[in-house]
Amino acid sequence: MNSQHSDTFEPRITAFVCNWCTYTGADLAGTSRLHMASNVRIIRLPCTGRIDPLFIVKAFERGADGVIVSGCHPADCHYTSGNYHARRRFAVFHDIMQFLGVDPRRMTFSWVSASEGAKWKDVVNETVANIRELGPYEAYRALAPDAVEPWPEAVDGLTPAGDQEPAAKEVAS
Amino acid sequence: MTGPAIAPAYAGVDELRRVARELLESGEVRVIIGWEDARRGARPVFITDPAEADKLIFDTRCVHNLVTYLDPRRDHVSELGRIGLVVKGCDAKAVAGLLRESQLSRDHVVLIGMRCGGVLEEGELPEPLALTPENVAPRCYGCDNREPTLTDHLLGEPQPEPPRPVMTIDERVAALDDLPLEERWAFWTEQFSKCVRCYACRQVCPLCICERCIVEKTQPLWIESAAHPRGNFSWNLTRAIHLAGRCVDCGECERFCPVGIPLSLLNRKLQQIVHDRYGYTASDDPENAAPIGDYRLDDQQEFIK
Amino acid sequence: MSERFFISETDLRGLTADLLDGGTEVIAPVATDICQSPSAVAATACTLDGSKVEIDYRQLTSADDLDLSRGLPQLSLKEFFLPEHEPLCRWRQKGTTVQVFEVPTEFAPRVVLAAKPCDAAALAVVDKVMNWDYEDELWNGRRAATTVINLACQVIDDSCFCTAVGAAPDDVKGADGLLTPVEGGYVYEPATDKGRALVEDFAARFSADVPADTIGGQADDERAAARARVADNLEIDADSVRDWIEANFEDPLLTHLAMRCNGCGACTGVCPTCHCFDIVDEQEGVGHGTRRRLWDTCQAPTFTLHASGHNPRDTQHVRYRQRINHKFSIYPLRFGEVLCTGCGRCTRVCHAGQDLVEILEAIDIAARRPRDAEPAEAAS
Ligand code: SF4
Ligand code: SF4
Ligand code: SF4
Numbered sequence: 001m002n003s004q005h006s007d008t009f010e011p012r013i014t015a016f017v018c019n020w021c022t023y024t025g026a027d028l029a030g031t032s033r034l035h036m037a038s039n040v041r042i043i044r045l046p047c048t049g050r051i052d053p054l055f056i057v058k059a060f061e062r063g064a065d066g067v068i069v070s071g072c073h074p075a076d077c078h079y080t081s082g083n084y085h086a087r088r089r090f091a092v093f094h095d096i097m098q099f100l101g102v103d104p105r106r107m108t109f110s111w112v113s114a115s116e117g118a119k120w121k122d123v124v125n126e127t128v129a130n131i132r133e134l135g136p137y138e139a140y141r142a143l144a145p146d147a148v149e150p151w152p153e154a155v156d157g158l159t160p161a162g163d164q165e166p167a168a169k170e171v172a173s
Numbered sequence: 174m175t176g177p178a179i180a181p182a183y184a185g186v187d188e189l190r191r192v193a194r195e196l197l198e199s200g201e202v203r204v205i206i207g208w209e210d211a212r213r214g215a216r217p218v219f220i221t222d223p224a225e226a227d228k229l230i231f232d233t234r235c236v237h238n239l240v241t242y243l244d245p246r247r248d249h250v251s252e253l254g255r256i257g258l259v260v261k262g263c264d265a266k267a268v269a270g271l272l273r274e275s276q277l278s279r280d281h282v283v284l285i286g287m288r289c290g291g292v293l294e295e296g297e298l299p300e301p302l303a304l305t306p307e308n309v310a311p312r313c314y315g316c317d318n319r320e321p322t323l324t325d326h327l328l329g330e331p332q333p334e335p336p337r338p339v340m341t342i343d344e345r346v347a348a349l350d351d352l353p354l355e356e357r358w359a360f361w362t363e364q365f366s367k368c369v370r371c372y373a374c375r376q377v378c379p380l381c382i383c384e385r386c387i388v389e390k391t392q393p394l395w396i397e398s399a400a401h402p403r404g405n406f407s408w409n410l411t412r413a414i415h416l417a418g419r420c421v422d423c424g425e426c427e428r429f430c431p432v433g434i435p436l437s438l439l440n441r442k443l444q445q446i447v448h449d450r451y452g453y454t455a456s457d458d459p460e461n462a463a464p465i466g467d468y469r470l471d472d473q474q475e476f477i478k
Numbered sequence: 479m480s481e482r483f484f485i486s487e488t489d490l491r492g493l494t495a496d497l498l499d500g501g502t503e504v505i506a507p508v509a510t511d512i513c514q515s516p517s518a519v520a521a522t523a524c525t526l527d528g529s530k531v532e533i534d535y536r537q538l539t540s541a542d543d544l545d546l547s548r549g550l551p552q553l554s555l556k557e558f559f560l561p562e563h564e565p566l567c568r569w570r571q572k573g574t575t576v577q578v579f580e581v582p583t584e585f586a587p588r589v590v591l592a593a594k595p596c597d598a599a600a601l602a603v604v605d606k607v608m609n610w611d612y613e614d615e616l617w618n619g620r621r622a623a624t625t626v627i628n629l630a631c632q633v634i635d636d637s638c639f640c641t642a643v644g645a646a647p648d649d650v651k652g653a654d655g656l657l658t659p660v661e662g663g664y665v666y667e668p669a670t671d672k673g674r675a676l677v678e679d680f681a682a683r684f685s686a687d688v689p690a691d692t693i694g695g696q697a698d699d700e701r702a703a704a705r706a707r708v709a710d711n712l713e714i715d716a717d718s719v720r721d722w723i724e725a726n727f728e729d730p731l732l733t734h735l736a737m738r739c740n741g742c743g744a745c746t747g748v749c750p751t752c753h754c755f756d757i758v759d760e761q762e763g764v765g766h767g768t769r770r771r772l773w774d775t776c777q778a779p780t781f782t783l784h785a786s787g788h789n790p791r792d793t794q795h796v797r798y799r800q801r802i803n804h805k806f807s808i809y810p811l812r813f814g815e816v817l818c819t820g821c822g823r824c825t826r827v828c829h830a831g832q833d834l835v836e837i838l839e840a841i842d843i844a845a846r847r848p849r850d851a852e853p854a855e856a857a858s
């Protein structure tokens with residue numbers, strides 16, 4: 001959309017990954033000191049089969065500009081078939097989101113095994129590049145309920161809401 | 174209270190009344206659920222007295238999917254005892270859905286299938302009307318189950334095909350598909366913003382079977398329950414995908430929606446997706462496995478990196 | 479006889495424009511052709527060259543949008559007093575420290591034009607519960623800020639029964655004034671100080687010179703005819719209905735009448751007098767969020783679900799009975815008024831065919847039946 005975003009805008013990306021393959025793969029990418037964008041916050045789940053499409057919706061609601069869903073390759077699922085079930089569910093979700101007008105580039109789906117640190121790096125970098133290109137997900141944020149007064153300044157040690165999010169942690173650099 | 178009997182538009186009403194009376198008299202069923210003619214048009218009726226079997230009608234106003242009364246959430250209906258249910262072809266697909274998902278015991282119900290030539294969009298009319306492209310329920314065009322097979326009695330005569338509506342559902346879906354992404358987003362967010370979160374779409378759906386719907390989970394609040402655009406998007410999306418590969422296109426959700434959101438477009442798109450990806454079409458064969466919950470090793474995965 | 483003024487159609491629109499120009503919010507029926515909206519090419523209600531008009535109460539942006547055709551808006555006026563959802567407060571929290579920020583409860587003045595008498599009457603009925611054991615500041619704040627002007631109703635269909643429950647198509651209950659259409663304009667009768675203030679503030683738009691033939695003539699005749707038309711639909715003895723329901727709560731008639739109800743809750747949503755709400759906390763992130771209230775419905779199983787898992791109204795037909803019981807017995811016993819103004823929306827919206835006219839008729843017949851002549855028996 002607005003490519004002028006690419007200079008100043010830091011995309012916020014949420015990744016839902018399975019414990020057994022992608023999480024370990026991401027860990028490997030880190031310990032191998034692979035260079036990748038630091039915009040991704042990882043949420044670890046037991047299996048792609050545990051990732052409800054609502055997680056993705058929730059991430060967008062809370063301000064994510066993009067989402068990554070990743071798990072074990074077919075035939076590698078720790079629970080035998082969780083990823084096969086997830087594959088159908090996400091295929092349907094992917095298609096219907098597009099029908100509703102969500103740019104499919106906002107959601108990356110990938111298979112990343114425990115040994116594919118390099119692939120994880122590519123998935124992250126490509127996703128971040130895509131989202132930089134698309135800009136912040138303003139369309140989704142515009143769905144927020146009617147604007148309320150801004151939060152009062154800090155009182156009694158409590159900071160105004162919105163500042164309480166922990167600063168983005170670097171996955172690896 | 175019931176108006177005078179009017180000429181029924183479809184054949185088989187006499188047989189229907191006879192079968193219903195016999196089922197009640199023999200004690201084979203305790204209640205017949207069918208349609209009657211009331212002050213404001215056709216509507217569901219519960220008949221327990223054989224003498225009242227003559228109230229039953231079957232004509233183009235019989236739009237309601239009565240299978241919703243077999244849904245496990247309808248305790249007050251199942252308490253009545255064994256049910257005789259009048260079904261059209263599309264309704265029979267919903268019975269198959271309940272059987273497929275072990276939500277209904279086949280012995281609990283006697284199915285009286287009616288040969289169907291299509292129904293109107295709305296049943297709230299004093300008299301049945303002949304179907305025209307302007308008034309026909311769009312789902313009836315191209316219906317593949319006008320003579321249900323999942324029945325215990327199949328009544329009526331073969332009927333001609335329903336007319337083609339002015340614009341078919343598939344054409345409307347295609348029209349949306351042709352819009353640029355931003356306009357589709359604008360279209361759906363505008364439609365969803367009308368939603369008042371009454372959940373009529375869920376309540377009436379014969380296949381919404383959960384005793385506790387995800388939207389009622391408030392700790393944590395997965396789907397925001399306030400009717401603001403963000404909560405509505407999440408709700409309408411979730412309702413639709415939870416019916417993916419299960420929806421039988423009976424149109425009840427859209428008909429019940431008090432603010433007129435075109436839910437059938439969303440439902441039809443999902444039917445197209447499961448058909449294109451997994452070759453699945455809703456049928457009244459309970460043995461035909463539903464696509465979600467099933468998988469093949471070689472399912473398409475072109476969208477996965 | 480109350481004071482009467484004449485206002486021409488042009489002046490009524492002019493008055494609307496004056497209000498808007500002066501920064502007053504105006505709410506009125508607006509007709510929209512939903513097939514004309516640019517993205518509606520795919521709305522199932524529209525054929526390729528079709529049109530489908532829907533009437534809704536809306537906040538006006540231009541006086542031209544005011545629809546005086548007098549059709550019944552789909553949803554009642556209640557959303558402007560009890561919105562579908564509204565914030566009650568916001569909070570933020572860290573450890574055991576919680577800070578709460580309240581929402582304002584004072585509202586800028588606004589005017590409702592061409593309200594349906596059944597919708598305005600509902601406001602007066604609901605006022606009672608909103609000021610019963612707790613004074614609802616948000617409801618009262620909006621009520622105080624709003625001037626409601628009714629338009630006498632002529633679009634009566636087979637679901638209307640306002641006259642059977644103490645309202646009327648030309649009622650001013652809950653309103654501040656009434657417009658009655660006559661040749662070339664409207665007769666305006668203020669009913670409260672707020673209603674009179676409108677004439678004082680915009681004196682140039684009104685004329686004290688009411689055309690002679692409209693007094694005791696056209697306006698009154700049409701109003702009487704409208705009342706008679708509604709009365710044709712239903713006449714009940716609301717007091718006996720109230721007492722009968724209380725005394726015969728377990729009578730199978732009440733649940734038998736409700737078998738076909740799907741519990742969809744559409745009837746409570748469109749009802750101007752249904753006022754139940756739920757309160758939810760919307761977390762908006764870590765440690766902060768908004769507490770909102772939103773419409774709830776007694777037709778949903780979760781409405782009465784206890785934390786223990788027990789549900790005193792665990793089947794749909796008893797939930798439907800609750801709706802009847804609350805409206806026609808519990809509320810009148812407590813507040814002296816039926817919680818229904820006979821707008822008929824619940825009947826029109828019910829796609830399962832629940833028909834309140836028919837149901838009240840059946841209860842009325844049961845209530846009139848001499849108790850000992852016939853033992854209470856399952857209606858069939
Ligand atoms: S979808 Fe088929 S079976 Fe159902 S009403 Fe239409 S024509 Fe009849
Ligand atoms: S989703 Fe709608 S069309 Fe599909 S089965 Fe349910 S009620 Fe019928
Ligand atoms: S029936 Fe319509 S308004 Fe009610 S919850 Fe469903 S989509 Fe929303």
Ligand code: SF4
Binds near residue numbers: 740777
């Ligand atoms: S009476 Fe009708 S509108 Fe009301 S909950 Fe029952 S089915 Fe829905």
Ligand code: SF4
Binds near residue numbers: 750817820824825
């Ligand atoms: S109960 Fe029905 S008729 Fe009475 S006020 Fe509510 S919607 Fe109108």
